Amino acid sequence: MRYLNYLMTLAAALILTQGTITAQQKTEPHRPQLHFTPKKGWMNDPNGMVFFNGKYHLFFQHNPNATVWGPMHWGHATTTDLVHWNEQPIALYPDSLGTIFSGSAVIDVNNTAGFGKNAMVAIYTNHSHEGEKAGTDKFQNQSIAYSLDEGKSWTKYKGNPVLRNPGIRDFRDPKVSWYAPGKKWIMTLATLDHITFYSSPDLKSWKEESRFGKTLGAHGGVWECPDLVSFNDNGKPVWVLIVNLNPGGPNGGSATQYFTGSFNGNAFTPYDTTTKWLDYGPDEYAGITWSNTGNRKLFLGWMSNWQYANVVPTKNWRSAMTLPRELGIKKINGRYMVVSTLAKEVASVTRPLKTHSSVQVNGHYEVVRASGDADGLFRLDLGELPLTDFSIAFTNTKDEEVTVGFDKTANQFYIDRTRSGATDFEKGFAKRHVAPRLATGNSINLTLAGDAASLELFADNGVTVMTSIFFPSEPLSGITIKAPGSLQIKKLKYSTLIPNPQKR
Ligand code: FRU
Numbered sequence: 001m002r003y004l005n006y007l008m009t010l011a012a013a014l015i016l017t018q019g020t021i022t023a024q025q026k027t028e029p030h031r032p033q034l035h036f037t038p039k040k041g042w043m044n045d046p047n048g049m050v051f052f053n054g055k056y057h058l059f060f061q062h063n064p065n066a067t068v069w070g071p072m073h074w075g076h077a078t079t080t081d082l083v084h085w086n087e088q089p090i091a092l093y094p095d096s097l098g099t100i101f102s103g104s105a106v107i108d109v110n111n112t113a114g115f116g117k118n119a120m121v122a123i124y125t126n127h128s129h130e131g132e133k134a135g136t137d138k139f140q141n142q143s144i145a146y147s148l149d150e151g152k153s154w155t156k157y158k159g160n161p162v163l164r165n166p167g168i169r170d171f172r173d174p175k176v177s178w179y180a181p182g183k184k185w186i187m188t189l190a191t192l193d194h195i196t197f198y199s200s201p202d203l204k205s206w207k208e209e210s211r212f213g214k215t216l217g218a219h220g221g222v223w224e225c226p227d228l229v230s231f232n233d234n235g236k237p238v239w240v241l242i243v244n245l246n247p248g249g250p251n252g253g254s255a256t257q258y259f260t261g262s263f264n265g266n267a268f269t270p271y272d273t274t275t276k277w278l279d280y281g282p283d284e285y286a287g288i289t290w291s292n293t294g295n296r297k298l299f300l301g302w303m304s305n306w307q308y309a310n311v312v313p314t315k316n317w318r319s320a321m322t323l324p325r326e327l328g329i330k331k332i333n334g335r336y337m338v339v340s341t342l343a344k345e346v347a348s349v350t351r352p353l354k355t356h357s358s359v360q361v362n363g364h365y366e367v368v369r370a371s372g373d374a375d376g377l378f379r380l381d382l383g384e385l386p387l388t389d390f391s392i393a394f395t396n397t398k399d400e401e402v403t404v405g406f407d408k409t410a411n412q413f414y415i416d417r418t419r420s421g422a423t424d425f426e427k428g429f430a431k432r433h434v435a436p437r438l439a440t441g442n443s444i445n446l447t448l449a450g451d452a453a454s455l456e457l458f459a460d461n462g463v464t465v466m467t468s469i470f471f472p473s474e475p476l477s478g479i480t481i482k483a484p485g486s487l488q489i490k491k492l493k494y495s496t497l498i499p500n501p502q503k504r
Pocket residue numbers: 044045061072101102125172173224225286
């Protein structure tokens with residue numbers, strides 16, 4: 001009996017939480033239900049992502065007092081499973097050296113800095129707005145702060161800044177990691193149009209090691225938010241250097257490029273000089289990986305674009321993060337590429353509703369009919385699609401639509417948000433964005449995750465990825481697959497995603 005009571009209370013609590021989400025979603029149009037969003041105010045880059053004592057920490061560029069970019073703080077959120085987020089009090093406030101721009105966090109296992117064993121140390125850019133106004137180029141400097149209580153309270157180091165600007169206007173976004181073979185910290189820093197690597201024994205004194213990239217990769221804008229990640233290919237270390245770029249992305253505005261190569265503790269040497277993009281869509285930016293996660297490389301990006309981030313039509317908050325992704329490497333045509341897939345933890349909130357081992361599409365096939373009450377929170381997995389033209393229309397009852405498709409002649413995937421609802425807040429928003437098919441196999445597989453105001457497309461097991469945001473007047477809950485002729489899909493799985501019961 002007591003057990004029954006318990007079950008009933010649990011069920012009531014579940015209904016209540018979900019009710020809250022729905023009510024809130026109705027009063028707050030476009031609020032994602034699974035992706036992390038701040039309760040209020042502005043958010044941009046993910047910062048200081050570090051795993052410690054069973055918790056994933058996410059700090060983020062945050063202006064708590066307005067829904068536009070402004071004086072930057074580090075907001076803070078934690079999760080134990082990468083899908084249920086708990087927003088925490090603000091971690092870092094602006095200080096006499098400036099506001100708190102992007103950076104990273106590490107766990108100082110060996111107490112190299114002397115702040116304490118296992119201190120959580122944040123390494124960030126202090127941006128002095130006064131310095132900027134005064135016309136000097138030295139207004140961005142790197143500073144550190146530490147926490148001995150899992151990121152709840154922070155002490156800024158008295159000797160800040162720890163790395164002074166030599167006179168480079170854009171000198172920011174330190175990503176620090178431990179280089180075990182050399183027993184030293186490596187800082188990967190964005191320095192205008194290239195990366196500068198620094199090393200340190202103690203996180204406090206930094207020495208320049210090398211520079212990379214002035215004449216390589218995409219240079220349509222400023223290099224920002226880098227990351228240096230090591231992978232292992234059957235015992236061979238393969239390094240990936242992530243470099244965010246604004247503007248100059250493949251579909252306009254900001255985007256994330258990367259290089260593959262080797263790193264010897266001093267310099268990064270690329271394997272090839274082709275420009276590669278981690279996400280071809282318009283709305284993944286400033287993406288980097290969590291530190292202290294061992295061999296798993298977990299990635300999160302900011303789901304927006306500087307081209308319009310400040311004017312998207314949301315009210316109490318602006319911007320969401322992507323869903324957590326796991327990065328890997330794969331050799332295609334003799335070249336290493338990064339592949340991104342949804343982190344396996346997303347399975348814990350995935351409830352399959354329809355699974356088919358073979359679907360014959362003659363002209364069109366309705367996976368789900370649009371309904372004004374649905375929440376537009378879903379995942380669609382399509383396997384073994386032939387290399388032929390097809391599209392998937394995500395629709396609502398207001399005749400708004402986002403279309404995802406494959407164009408065989410161009411060998412491209414695309415996401416078209418031309419008729420996706422509100423688009424007039426920025427003239428370049430209503431567009432069809434394209435990405436090359438990079439995989440070489442003769443069938444395609446797709447995973448699509450939708451959440452109120454976004455679609456994330458992982459094609460060919462994550463070789464081509466696209467993220468797109470949009471603002472329909474009601475969620476896009478209808479899904480129809482279309483093909484000019486007939487199309488056979490070997491596997492189709494449609495699932496609902498369980499909302500994140502974040503308290504707001
Ligand atoms: C990238 C970026 C960073 C900077 C931060 C400021 O989106 O411009 O280079 O540190 O945002 O908020």
